[in-house]
Amino acid sequence: MAEKGLSDSGRRTAELRYEWQSFLGLLPVLDLQPMDPVLYQRCLTAVWRSRKSAISRTDLQQAVGVAFQGETVAFDLLLAQLVREEILEPIISNAFHFQIQRRNWTHPESAYAADDRRSLSAIVREEQAARFRMLRLLDARILNRRLPEKRVQQVRKERDELGQIYEATWLELENAIGSQSAEAIRKSVEDTREPGVGQLELPLESRREISTWKEKHDATSKRG
Numbered sequence: 001m002a003e004k005g006l007s008d009s010g011r012r013t014a015e016l017r018y019e020w021q022s023f024l025g026l027l028p029v030l031d032l033q034p035m036d037p038v039l040y041q042r043c044l045t046a047v048w049r050s051r052k053s054a055i056s057r058t059d060l061q062q063a064v065g066v067a068f069q070g071e072t073v074a075f076d077l078l079l080a081q082l083v084r085e086e087i088l089e090p091i092i093s094n095a096f097h098f099q100i101q102r103r104n105w106t107h108p109e110s111a112y113a114a115d116d117r118r119s120l121s122a123i124v125r126e127e128q129a130a131r132f133r134m135l136r137l138l139d140a141r142i143l144n145r146r147l148p149e150k151r152v153q154q155v156r157k158e159r160d161e162l163g164q165i166y167e168a169t170w171l172e173l174e175n176a177i178g179s180q181s182a183e184a185i186r187k188s189v190e191d192t193r194e195p196g197v198g199q200l201e202l203p204l205e206s207r208r209e210i211s212t213w214k215e216k217h218d219a220t221s222k223r224g
Contacts, residue, residue, distance in 0.1 A: 016095050016096070017095055019095070020095035020096055023076060023079075023080070023096075024090060024092070026080075027080055027083060027084070030077065030080050032077050032080060032081045032084070035077065035078065035081060036074070036078075039064065039066070039075075039078060040078055040081065042064040042065075043060060043064055043078055043082065044082075044087070046060055046063035046064050047060070047082065047087060047088065047100055049063075050063070050100060052100070053099065053100055054091060054097055054098060054099050054100060055088070055097070055098055055100060056096055056097045056098070057075070057076075057079060057096035057097075057098075058096075060079075061075060079096075079098070082098075083098070086101055087100070087101055088100060088101065089101055120173070120176055120177060121177065121181070121185055124169065124173050124185060125185050125188065125189060127169065128166065128169060128170070128185075128186070128189050129189050131162060131165065131166045131169075132166070132189050132190060134162060135159065135162060135163060135166060138155055138158060138159035138162065139159065141155045142155050142156055142159065170182060170186055173185065
């Protein structure tokens, strides 16, 4: 009985090794479409949340709740996609174990996850520059002594809401491109100086922009 168990174990090890070699050999030519987008997103999130530097196929299956399905071709294709995207790197000496390459990809729950780094930086710089100008306008409005106290409170509330969006966006950018790169973009935005800002009044259109930004941010948070 013991000999039979050892034989089965050896055969399984040989089969796994062959399966792994086949997986590695077919990586460049596998047709990865179509793919289950929901399962793919769950895999991305599971990899991101892993506190380890490496993850196995079995661990990933358990993390996304498909361990009961066993080893399937569809799941191996998902692994192949993550390898091609340089999110995972095969550990050649250990079958179906992968190194997690955190530096090469974006937080999957970030609102900017679909954007590449260069486009993302340009988009965020433009968005945040507009928000920063608006924050300065709101600050100037709050300090206007001619403004009724009730209106000051309303403007202060608008300023706080926009400030929260502004700070949350920088945090999302840090998740996407790293803290140093995000800090450099923030510095370039906040170093901008505009003459006479303190003399400007807050137009109705600006208040509408704040409302639009808040709605967009809330919708993004719900999707995440």
